[in-house]
Amino acid sequence: MKVELRPHKGKNMATQKEETLPQYKVVVDGKLVGYKSWNFGSKIVFIEKLSPEEIAQVKSDVEYILGDTAGHVNAPDEEGIISKYDEESSEEEVADDFN
Numbered sequence: 001m002k003v004e005l006r007p008h009k010g011k012n013m014a015t016q017k018e019e020t021l022p023q024y025k026v027v028v029d030g031k032l033v034g035y036k037s038w039n040f041g042s043k044i045v046f047i048e049k050l051s052p053e054e055i056a057q058v059k060s061d062v063e064y065i066l067g068d069t070a071g072h073v074n075a076p077d078e079e080g081i082i083s084k085y086d087e088e089s090s091e092e093e094v095a096d097d098f099n
Contacts, residue, residue, distance in 0.1 A: 001054065002029055003061035005036070028058060036062060036070065043071040050075075 005024040012019050026034040026044055034046040044062060046055070055072060062070045 001057055001061075003027070003058050003065070005062065005065055008035065026058065026062065028054070033058070034072075034075075040068055041071075043073050045073045046075045048075055 004027040006027055008021040008023050008025045009018055010021060011017070022039075023035050023037045025032055026036055026046075028050075031048070033048040033050060034044050036042055036044045044059065050058065055074075059070050059072055062068070
């Protein structure tokens with residue numbers, strides 16, 4: 001497993017210039033799996049599901065690369081994502097939000 005920290009660059013929609021955001025992209029074997037702020041002691045926020053062993057390896061490698069401690073936040077389960085407009089919301093409830 002190859003863990004890399006890459007700069008997170010994006011285009012500023014107002015200025016149309018490329019900017020580097022103050023966080024790293026956490027990339028495992030060429031695939032984006034999460035983000036980590038530049039702030040010392042910040043957590044890795046995973047956006048992909050990984051096994052507990054893979055998470056431990058990524059954390060260990062990130063800590064080694066940065067000389068920083070790294071907690072983590074798991075990617076949400078699909079069932080764990082709560083939408084204001086989930087299946088249980090009636091059309092009347094949704095319509096009321098716009099009045």
